[in-house]
Amino acid sequence: MSFSIVKEIAVCKGKLYKLTHESSTVKGNMNLNLYVPSKTSSTKIPTIYYLSGLTCSPDNCTEKGFVQFQADKYGFAVVYPDTSPRNVTWPKDVNIDTSNWALGEGAGFYLNSDKFENFKMFDYICKELPVSLNESEFGKTIDFIEKKSIMGHSMGGMGALNFYLKGKLNEISPYVSCSAFAPVANPTDCPWGVDAFELYFEKGIKAGEAIDPTLIIGSEAFKGKSLDILITTGDSDPFFKNQLRTENFIKAVEENNVQNVTINIEKGFDHSYFFVSTFVPQHCEFHAQKLGLI
Numbered sequence: 001m002s003f004s005i006v007k008e009i010a011v012c013k014g015k016l017y018k019l020t021h022e023s024s025t026v027k028g029n030m031n032l033n034l035y036v037p038s039k040t041s042s043t044k045i046p047t048i049y050y051l052s053g054l055t056c057s058p059d060n061c062t063e064k065g066f067v068q069f070q071a072d073k074y075g076f077a078v079v080y081p082d083t084s085p086r087n088v089t090w091p092k093d094v095n096i097d098t099s100n101w102a103l104g105e106g107a108g109f110y111l112n113s114d115k116f117e118n119f120k121m122f123d124y125i126c127k128e129l130p131v132s133l134n135e136s137e138f139g140k141t142i143d144f145i146e147k148k149s150i151m152g153h154s155m156g157g158m159g160a161l162n163f164y165l166k167g168k169l170n171e172i173s174p175y176v177s178c179s180a181f182a183p184v185a186n187p188t189d190c191p192w193g194v195d196a197f198e199l200y201f202e203k204g205i206k207a208g209e210a211i212d213p214t215l216i217i218g219s220e221a222f223k224g225k226s227l228d229i230l231i232t233t234g235d236s237d238p239f240f241k242n243q244l245r246t247e248n249f250i251k252a253v254e255e256n257n258v259q260n261v262t263i264n265i266e267k268g269f270d271h272s273y274f275f276v277s278t279f280v281p282q283h284c285e286f287h288a289q290k291l292g293l294i
């Protein structure tokens, strides 16, 4: 599936491509941003996928995350996908509150809905997008499929953890490392997750259990396993207590004796891109190390 370049913008030392393409997975047009770093390499340039949170388009992190400086420093490409299909036509019998920014457009929760054919963000991100990007030309040899890591914010942090953990279970093509800013860590136990699962799945929360990072990391398959995960959450995040459930994730990691999962609760930080951008350098250094760039 080919991409149209909507805009090519000089950013830092590299190039930002604003792209659009027709997705066969979500059955509609999808926008995304791609940053190609300045670094030249004899080997393929690795990729970090950045999954955004509720209400975001590909532009939020592109404009406010300052990831591009790090991409130049270490030599990785960055893919910023959208957070849901767009211009969705809801079936008449679906009673969706379109004023609720935590459901529907901008709130795809990186899952495969069994109720709405467009809401297949899981397959879109981990299957269609890497393959499509790999078939395209962006001036440099980039590895979108094998040498890849993933990071995300809030709902996107939940997505990043899920993709990474599913990769470890060999259910999908694996990611080298995973990091998350203020992830929605236990979605079956918070209002955002419960509402989303009730909307997107026939079996509601029960089906959501399969994509709940706390339940997955706490499962038998991860007992005593060593992973490459870094999580940062601010203790002044207004969603900390009610939505993120960081403490449940920590408990699952500890009780299951999972190794090399670093979780930093940072004093005074909120949920915004002031928080995200503050810790972007640290997260990128972590990924660069795991990707063998330093």
Ligand SMILES: N[C@@H](CCC(=O)N[C@@H](CS)C(=O)NCC(=O)O)C(=O)O
Pocket: 052, 053, 054, 055, 056, 060, 064, 101, 153, 154, 155, 271, 272, 273
């Ligand atoms: N009031 C916020 C609530 C949603 C929110 O905080 N979203 C986070 C992710 S969960 C975000 O990244 N918002 C966009 C931004 O800060 O640029 C909004 O409508 O943007």
